[in-house]
Amino acid sequence: MNTFTPTKIKGVFEIDFFNIRDDRGAFVKTFHAEKLKAQGLETDFKESFYSVNNKNVIRGMHFQTPPDDHAKIVYCTSGSLIDVVVDIRKNSTTYGQFITVELSGNNAKGVYLPTGTAHGFYVKEDNTCMVYLTSTVNSPTNDGGIRYDSFGFDWPTKNGIHSERDILFPTLTDFNTPF
Template sequence: MDIKPTPIPGCYEIHPRIFTDQRGSFVKTFHQDIFRQHGLETHFAEEYYSHSRQNVLRGLHFQLPPQDHVKLVYCTAGEVLDAVVDLRLGSPTYGQFATFSLSAENAIALYMPKGLAHGFYAVSEQATMLYRVSTVYSPEHDAGIRWDSAGIPWPSAVPILSSRDQTFPTLADFASPFVFSAPLEPARV
């Protein structure tokens, strides 16, 4: 498992080993000791998945404090353009975004610290995303920013959106409660 930093501090791409044979493939998506060695969260309170058809955009979502959470996501079927936006006041990348190609084929996972908005766009005909989060879903802390307010170059200007995702405030209008805390330097393994 190779853990690579991204342009957003505390956000990492997790590149697992993919084992293949005549039956198909096998991928380890989480290893507690490796995560600990890199200073990453190892306690996840919930796990769920979404299945989306092509041109669906989900996001940009997060939970507000005190129910904010670390998130680990990966694509188990199809391909998505995944995106994060840094909402942490004082962060050197506050208000900036980063995008990633996640697919069943590349098996890359994305680790997000607290204080990032997250969303994705289904590039393939169908896409299944799995999420692990460090806190339990809390409807009263569930929030987001508008998908088109952070400058992310989504593949479509007219994606399929939920009515909820269309009503979020823009990044410019969002009063962030998140504060940046420099991540620990990962151990070199």
């Protein structure tokens, strides 16, 4: 982790990971507790998982509610995607605003998300792998989301592939945020 660039949403950072590329391929360091700690960010991650995605998939917008809310670090190890983060903290000056970050297997970037943000992404190519580190374990009871099309982001496709669950989430306006 070389640099943490603050975004317009408080507590959300774009991360440029330490990486070396040569004729053999690439070496990328995606987690360094002391560097996160120096930024005042969560370092005690409890779970890691990944998803492999087809082109035109839209996942999101996901989060966990208290008491199982979590910070997360996300990054892409292969393929490419547009990562989207929405502030759902009712007292935040950037409530309802979003940021996007291009993540790919080639750019060695990630995003740090604090609690109170919703996360999703649009997949630009087949076999895109997204990795997640979370500061709490998955809690189906507190697993939530808002509709992907309810906060003003202009998704790159009108024919995205969605889960039924994601389509049934409430809009940002209809969601009673606990954050």
